[in-house]
Amino acid sequence: MSTTTIAAAPAAPKVETPFQRFVSEFAASRIALFGLVLFLAIVAIAVLAPFIAPQNPYDLAQLDIMDGRLEPGTVGAGGFTYWLGTDDQGRDMLSGIMYGLRISLMVGAGSAIIACLVGASLGMLAAYAGGRTDSLIMRLVDLQLSFPAILAALMILAFLGKGILNVVFALVIVEWAYYARTVRGSALVERRREYIEAAQCLALPTRRIIFRHLLPNCLPPLIVVGTMQVARAIALEATLSFLGLGVPITEPSLGLLIANGYEYMLSGKYWISFYPGIALLVTIVSINLVGDQLRDVLNPRLKR
Amino acid sequence: MSATLVAPPAAETLAEPIIELRGVSKRFSKTLDFAGRLAKRLGANLREEVVHAVDGVDLTIRKGEVVGLVGESGCGKSTLGRMVAGIMPPSDGTILWRGRDLRSLNAAEARNAKLRTQMIFQDPYASLNPRLKVQEIVGEAPLFHGMAKRSEIGTYVDEQLRRAGLDPSLKARYPHQFSGGQRQRIGIARALAVQPEFLVCDEAVAALDVSIQAQILNLFMKLRRELDLTYLFISHDLGVVEHLSDRVVIMYLGRVVEEAPAEEVFRHPNHPYTKALLAEVPRIEARKRAFAGVKGEIPSPLNPPSGCHFHPRCPFAFDRCRVERPALKQVGPGHRSACHLNDAA
Numbered sequence: 001m002s003t004t005t006i007a008a009a010p011a012a013p014k015v016e017t018p019f020q021r022f023v024s025e026f027a028a029s030r031i032a033l034f035g036l037v038l039f040l041a042i043v044a045i046a047v048l049a050p051f052i053a054p055q056n057p058y059d060l061a062q063l064d065i066m067d068g069r070l071e072p073g074t075v076g077a078g079g080f081t082y083w084l085g086t087d088d089q090g091r092d093m094l095s096g097i098m099y100g101l102r103i104s105l106m107v108g109a110g111s112a113i114i115a116c117l118v119g120a121s122l123g124m125l126a127a128y129a130g131g132r133t134d135s136l137i138m139r140l141v142d143l144q145l146s147f148p149a150i151l152a153a154l155m156i157l158a159f160l161g162k163g164i165l166n167v168v169f170a171l172v173i174v175e176w177a178y179y180a181r182t183v184r185g186s187a188l189v190e191r192r193r194e195y196i197e198a199a200q201c202l203a204l205p206t207r208r209i210i211f212r213h214l215l216p217n218c219l220p221p222l223i224v225v226g227t228m229q230v231a232r233a234i235a236l237e238a239t240l241s242f243l244g245l246g247v248p249i250t251e252p253s254l255g256l257l258i259a260n261g262y263e264y265m266l267s268g269k270y271w272i273s274f275y276p277g278i279a280l281l282v283t284i285v286s287i288n289l290v291g292d293q294l295r296d297v298l299n300p301r302l303k304r
Numbered sequence: 305m306s307a308t309l310v311a312p313p314a315a316e317t318l319a320e321p322i323i324e325l326r327g328v329s330k331r332f333s334k335t336l337d338f339a340g341r342l343a344k345r346l347g348a349n350l351r352e353e354v355v356h357a358v359d360g361v362d363l364t365i366r367k368g369e370v371v372g373l374v375g376e377s378g379c380g381k382s383t384l385g386r387m388v389a390g391i392m393p394p395s396d397g398t399i400l401w402r403g404r405d406l407r408s409l410n411a412a413e414a415r416n417a418k419l420r421t422q423m424i425f426q427d428p429y430a431s432l433n434p435r436l437k438v439q440e441i442v443g444e445a446p447l448f449h450g451m452a453k454r455s456e457i458g459t460y461v462d463e464q465l466r467r468a469g470l471d472p473s474l475k476a477r478y479p480h481q482f483s484g485g486q487r488q489r490i491g492i493a494r495a496l497a498v499q500p501e502f503l504v505c506d507e508a509v510a511a512l513d514v515s516i517q518a519q520i521l522n523l524f525m526k527l528r529r530e531l532d533l534t535y536l537f538i539s540h541d542l543g544v545v546e547h548l549s550d551r552v553v554i555m556y557l558g559r560v561v562e563e564a565p566a567e568e569v570f571r572h573p574n575h576p577y578t579k580a581l582l583a584e585v586p587r588i589e590a591r592k593r594a595f596a597g598v599k600g601e602i603p604s605p606l607n608p609p610s611g612c613h614f615h616p617r618c619p620f621a622f623d624r625c626r627v628e629r630p631a632l633k634q635v636g637p638g639h640r641s642a643c644h645l646n647d648a649a
């Protein structure tokens with residue numbers, strides 16, 4: 001050991017995990033941080049809706065049909081102030097939006113997670129198996145991506161009928177391909193890197209190489225796509241519900257709330273559609289702000 | 305080709321072969337996918353392309369030897385190295401590990417053979433998993449294969465890092481916090497951790513600064529003495545190989561064209577390709593210009609020249625070279641060369 005050159009410690013003062021580095025890079029953008037705070041606030045509102053909403057919009061007993069279509073700020077018959085007005089059923093819009101957010105986020109996140117699991121598995125399989133399996137999966141992806149998502153979803157729902165689970169199912173069908181394509185692309189690149197060969201040299205089993213070495217290094221682009229797809233799924237769900245093929249009328253999402261108020265827009269009762277629309281917009285914008293920054297931070301081409 | 309085998313010199317008979325390649329080939333084919341086949345039907349000029357990355361190579365490496373493998377970019381050095389390291393099966397031919405066919409080994413024996421041969425890679429950035437700490441990178445395999453107990457893995461990893469010339473107190477860091485040379489040492493520690501006898505170094509210093517290169521090369525030689533290692537040292541840089549190797553193997557487009565003790569290659573090169581290479585190495589500072597002056601383009605391995613692959617660039621080429629592949633023949637003690645000129649004499 002006498003001749004060994006002990007390499008000097010690098011300048012970095014402290015052990016910095018890749019995660020810590022990621023956090024500090026993400027926080028470098030104020031607008032992204034703002035988007036994240038906004039999004040977390042929206043999630044909190046959605047989760048806590050049953051506790052903080054002034055009214056339970058699903059409980060017909062609490063609704064007073066006499067309070068229908070009241071302007072924002074009106075005090076209702078029961079002495080209740082409707083800050084954002086009411087819809088034609090006399091439902092408090094503020095509460096309706098809180099509950100609607102819940103449905104929209106649930107459908108958006110739920111479909112994104114399932115689509116991600118399905119898509120990522122198929123993409124990984126395509127990249128690792130290659131050959132015919134790869135061709136088959138990627139042709140399916142091409143087929144899926146060449147078909148307008150909204151059209152495909154409409155057809156599926158026209159066939160299956162309304163319902164939250166059906167909407168989630170339709171969204172998974174139209175979204176898995178994005179995840180599959182992303183994962184396959186990054187897995188093909190990562191697979192050729194030498195640390196994978198090193199793991200093979202070390203006689204580690206293929207399963208371990210895929211899950212411990214390959215997959216974690218394919219996650220960054222997947223996270224970016226996932227974030228963007230949540231926003232897309234929420235928008236799609238809103239569109240489907242607006243067109244009357246989405247969630248059932250008993251559990252209105254933001255899209256359905258907008259649809260409900262649509263016919264009153266021209267008669268000046270703007271608020272029934274307007275406020276849910278704003279909530280939808282803010283939600284999607286906040287997710288996209290986060291997603292944009294994630295893309296910049298996690299993009300390997302911008303680093304090293 | 306076996307007709308005129310001169311008895312090998314005593315030095316070569318001393319050690320038993322650690323690995324033997326017999327007629328080993330590797331072909332990569334780019335088969336057309338559905339869209340490609342359709343395009344071909346419609347008249348597009350597409351065909352299934354086959355690359356003969358390695359073409360009928362015989363090579364024996366004995367215990368304790370350092371064999372340098374030299375050749376231009378794309379001649380199949382890395383592919384050969386991967387097959388030797390057991391992470392890529394040959395398309396043809398046999399690989400013997402300590403005299404036994406790799407394909408005849410059972411799972412445990414095959415795993416052992418694989419572990420005994422480790423690779424050191426060129427790119428110190430791509431060769432370490434960026435998401436694992438140094439201690440996980442080095443400790444994963446010995447822990448998994450039961451070479452070290454979980455309770456002892458800390459000291460075990462420390463020992464490997466110290467051997468590779470790294471300060472063990474840095475083991476909780478991630479690869480991005482190290483310089484290129486340090487990363488290369490981490491890769492070496494990772495290999496040492498599974499107690500190999502044979503290291504395949506694929507351009508292991510090519511990506512490093514010249515001053516760091518010397519440090520890493522010295523480390524390899526120190527480890528050779530301490531751990532009794534055998535090396536296959538792959539490089540496109542004759543200068544690096546010259547100082548290190550006992551024996552040098554020259555490859556051209558997937559085939560071995562000359563093989564001899566290191567001194568012999570530099571003093572009495574036989575093959576016109578080797579001569580052309582050496583002509584370009586100023587004898588004092590050999591580095592970096594190794595291949596600058598072999599005339600002509602490297603032919604595509606997709607479509608190699610007939611007969612002797614070297615004939616389009618060979619100043620001595622004659623008719624036979626264009627049709628017949630020259631076999632590797634003994635031209636001196638431990639010295640083999642594949643050139644028809646040796647028959648004419």
Ligand SMILES: Nc1ncnc2c1ncn2[C@@H]1O[C@H](COP(=O)(O)OP(=O)(O)OP(=O)(O)O)[C@@H](O)[C@H]1O
Nearest residue numbers: 332355357376377378379380381382383384540605
């Ligand atoms: N996995 C693969 N799939 C298809 N072709 C490959 C693959 N690996 C190598 N090849 C081809 O085989 C030939 C030899 O490649 P190889 O990497 O072994 O050469 P090399 O001598 O190591 O070159 P370099 O000095 O550039 O590293 C090249 O033409 C290359 O394109």
Ligand code: SF4
Nearest residue numbers: 612615618625643644
């Ligand atoms: S066989 Fe012919 S072409 Fe090939 S190296 Fe010898 S002389 Fe040149």
Ligand SMILES: [Mg+2]
Nearest residue numbers: 381382383506
């Ligand atoms: Mg190479």
